[in-house]
Amino acid sequence: DAKTTQPNSMESNEEEPVHLPCNHSTISGTDYIHWYRQLPSQGPEYVIHGLTSNVNNRMASLAIAEDRKSSTLILHRATLRDAAVYYCILRDGNSGTYKYIFGTGTRLKVLA
Amino acid sequence: NAGVMQNPRHLVRRRGQEARLRCSPMKGHSHVYWYRQLPEEGLKFMVYLQKENIIDESGMPKERFSAEFPKEGPSILRIQQVVRGDSAAYFCASSPRTGPHTDTQYFGPGTRLTVL
Numbered sequence: 505d506a507k508t509t510q511p512n513s514m515e516s517n518e519e520e521p522v523h524l525p526c527n528h529s530t531i532s533g534t535d536y537i538h539w540y541r542q543l544p545s546q547g548p549e550y551v552i553h554g555l556t557s558n559v560n561n562r563m564a565s566l567a568i569a570e571d572r573k574s575s576t577l578i579l580h581r582a583t584l585r586d587a588a589v590y591y592c593i594l595r596d597g598n599s600g601t602y603k604y605i606f607g608t609g610t611r612l613k614v615l616a
Numbered sequence: 617n618a619g620v621m622q623n624p625r626h627l628v629r630r631r632g633q634e635a636r637l638r639c640s641p642m643k644g645h646s647h648v649y650w651y652r653q654l655p656e657e658g659l660k661f662m663v664y665l666q667k668e669n670i671i672d673e674s675g676m677p678k679e680r681f682s683a684e685f686p687k688e689g690p691s692i693l694r695i696q697q698v699v700r701g702d703s704a705a706y707f708c709a710s711s712p713r714t715g716p717h718t719d720t721q722y723f724g725p726g727t728r729l730t731v732l
Contacts, residue, residue, distance in 0.1 A: 538720070547620075547707050547723035548659065591658065595719070602711070602719050603649060603672060606658035 508592045513611040516582045524577040524610055526592030531572050536595045538604070539566065539577045541588040548591065548606075551577065587614045618643065620710050620724035621690075628730045635695040635702070637727045641710030648691045649709040649721060650676075650683060659707060665691060698731045705729075 509527040516522040528537065536555050540548040552559055552566045554575075559566040565578040579586055589609040595602060621640040629635050641648050646667050651659040661675040665685040676683065680698075685691040695702055705728050709721035 540723075547709075547726050550720050550722065553720065602713070602721075603661045603664055603675075604651075604659070604709075604721060605661065606651075608658050 507605070508594060508607050510590070510592055510607060510610045512608065513613065515613045515615060516579075517615050518584060519581050522579040522582045522586070522612065522614075524579070524590050524592075524612065525574065526576070527574045528592070528594055529573045531594055532596070534596060537566065537568060537572075537575050538593040538595055539564070540591045540593065540604075541586075542591065542609070543585075543588045549588075551590070553595075582612075582614045584614050584616060587612055620708055620722055622706075622708050622724035622727050624727060625725060626728050626730070628732065629698050630732050631699055632697050635698050635729055635731075637693040637695075637706050637708075637729070639691040639693070639708030639710075639724060641691070641708075642722055645710035645712050645722075647711045647713040648685050649711070650691075650693050651707045651709065653705045653707065653726075655704075662693075695729075698729075700731045703729055703731045 536553055538553040539551040541551055542548045552561055552564050554566045567576045589611050591606050591609040593604045623638050648665045650662040652662055653659045663676045663683045664672040668687050680696045682694045705726045707723050707726045709723045711719050711721045
């Protein structure tokens with residue numbers, strides 16, 4: 505299974521943008537990049553996913569490097585409710601299982 | 617549309633007892649995944665099921681653990697003769713699996729199992 509590397513923790517000030525990086529140098533052509541976040545004592549929450557092109561939704565933006573070996577989750581204006589552990593996951597689009605392999609994620613702290 | 621439902625939310629068992637965890641997927645989803653999360657760790661895949669079939673159980677311990685997803689009713693994760701090391705949060709996720717791009721998994725709130 506392809507692996508991802510994320511910083512253990514990051515801090516951001518409230519109302520400022522946050523860029524959460526993820527390295528996935530062993531990504532294959534069929535791997536989708538998924539981002540989830542987990543708030544304290546809750547299940548993971550889907551944030552965004554993409555394959556090659558940058559993606560935007562109401563929660564965040566996903567910027568994917570041209571060689572696809574890295575990606576960045578962008579929260580445009582961090583709020584206190586965005587404090588969570590953010591997971592970057594590669595999911596094989598060709599496998600029959602589509603299971604997620606979670607890493608340790610990045611713990612985002614938002615300062616008021 | 618109700619989300620993924622899991623019950624109970626908290627479960628306390630003594631060593632040697634059985635734990636039964638239930639998961640009702642989102643409406644229209646026929647694919648269920650179970651994950652386990654130990655304290656301060658990421659989620660670990662356990663098993664993937666479709667209705668009446670186990671597709672991938674590569675992450676599930678060979679002994680004491682079993683899972684099912686019957687034609688009618690919720691998916692069940694069963695742990696027999698629980699030990700303290702089974703104490704963890706167990707998350708269920710469901711997916712419509714209509715294709716690789718639309719295969720997002722939606723997670724339930726989890727069942728927190730404590731073994732005394």
